[in-house]
Amino acid sequence: MEVPLLGGTANRGRVHRVGDTVRRPLRTTSAATHALLRHLEEVGFDGAPRVLGVDDAGREVLSYVPGQAVTAPAPAWGLTDAALWSVGRLLRRFHDAAAGFDPEPHLWSHPAPAPFDGGGITHNDPNLDNVVFRDGQAVALIDFDLSGPGCAVWDVAAAARLWAPLRDPVDTTDIRRGRELQRLRIFVDAYGLDDTGRVDFLPALRDSHDWMYEIVRTGAEDGTPGFAAYWTPETAARADRARAWFTRNAGSIGEALLAGRG
Incomplete structure (x- = not known):
């Protein structure tokens, strides 16, 4: 029996659980993603799915990571400071x-732009529904479709933004409103930035915000159903408001980052 899995945008409605496996569409960059996941398995990182092969329908087969993701409407346990701290620690373990x-040697879908395009590997989409929790603690990252070369701060900024x-x-x-800078400090300290x-x-932060929304916008223009449904005039207005907020609060963000050292 195939059970649709919630969350995601580009592959919305196309990801299914079959027993202890997950079946997802193959992409031109799947070989790169699989090489990364196999490396993570080889070094003993338990916070990512395992590559199991390709099924008869031509879909990639990954191991199912048991737990819960923070899908809308976000459950209260996923918005706690303890959950936030655990996401920071998980992201650091992934980068390490x-x-x-x-x-x-590999082809990647959307590498981070300069000057953030080197120095490691980034997940690039650490959204709430791409982190698996158990007992209120983040234990695994999923959906590595956008992963690619990049430096750690690129991922940290993207994760903190989300x-x-x-x-x-x-x-x-939700309860996070008005606590943006306090939670930023919690996250970067948990990561150890x-x-x-x-x-x-x-x-x-600014560049990763624009980079992600450009992926969504162009995906909508290309007719990707999930992106087309997501990219509305209100989405574009929300992106503009966020960018303006970064500018207005640049000094406060910098102060929060310095206050968070330790």
Whole structure:
């Protein structure tokens, strides 16, 4: 029996659980993703799915990671500071585990742009529904479709933007509203972001925000159903409000990052 899995945008409605496996569409960059996942398995990183092969329908077969993701409407346990801290620690463990992987021989879908395009491997889509939790703690990252070469602060900025969240508070309707900078400090401390990363954080935040929305916009224009459904005039307006919020609060963001050292 195939059970549709919730979440996701590009592959919405096309990802299914079959027993202890997950079946997902293959892509031109699947070989790169599979090489990364096999590397993570080889180094003992338990926070990612395992590659099991390709099924008779031509779909990639991955191991199913038991647990819960934070899908809308977000459950209260997924918005706690403890959950946020655990996401920061998980992201750091992923970067450490991927540090020995060479991305050069592989084709990636959307590598991070310069100057954030080197120094490691990034997940690139650490959204709430791409993190698996058990007992309120983040234990695994899923959906590595956008993964590729990039530096750690690129992923940290993207994750903080989504999980703190860093955006105009008018667009946050849950208990995180008004605590954006406090939660930013929690996240970067949990990750252990170094001084260089804290200096580079704001440019990475701005660029990763624009990079992701450009992927969504072009995907909508190309007719990808999930992107087309997501990219509405209100989505574009929300993106503009977030970008303006970054600018208005640049000084406060910088202060929060420095206050969070330790």
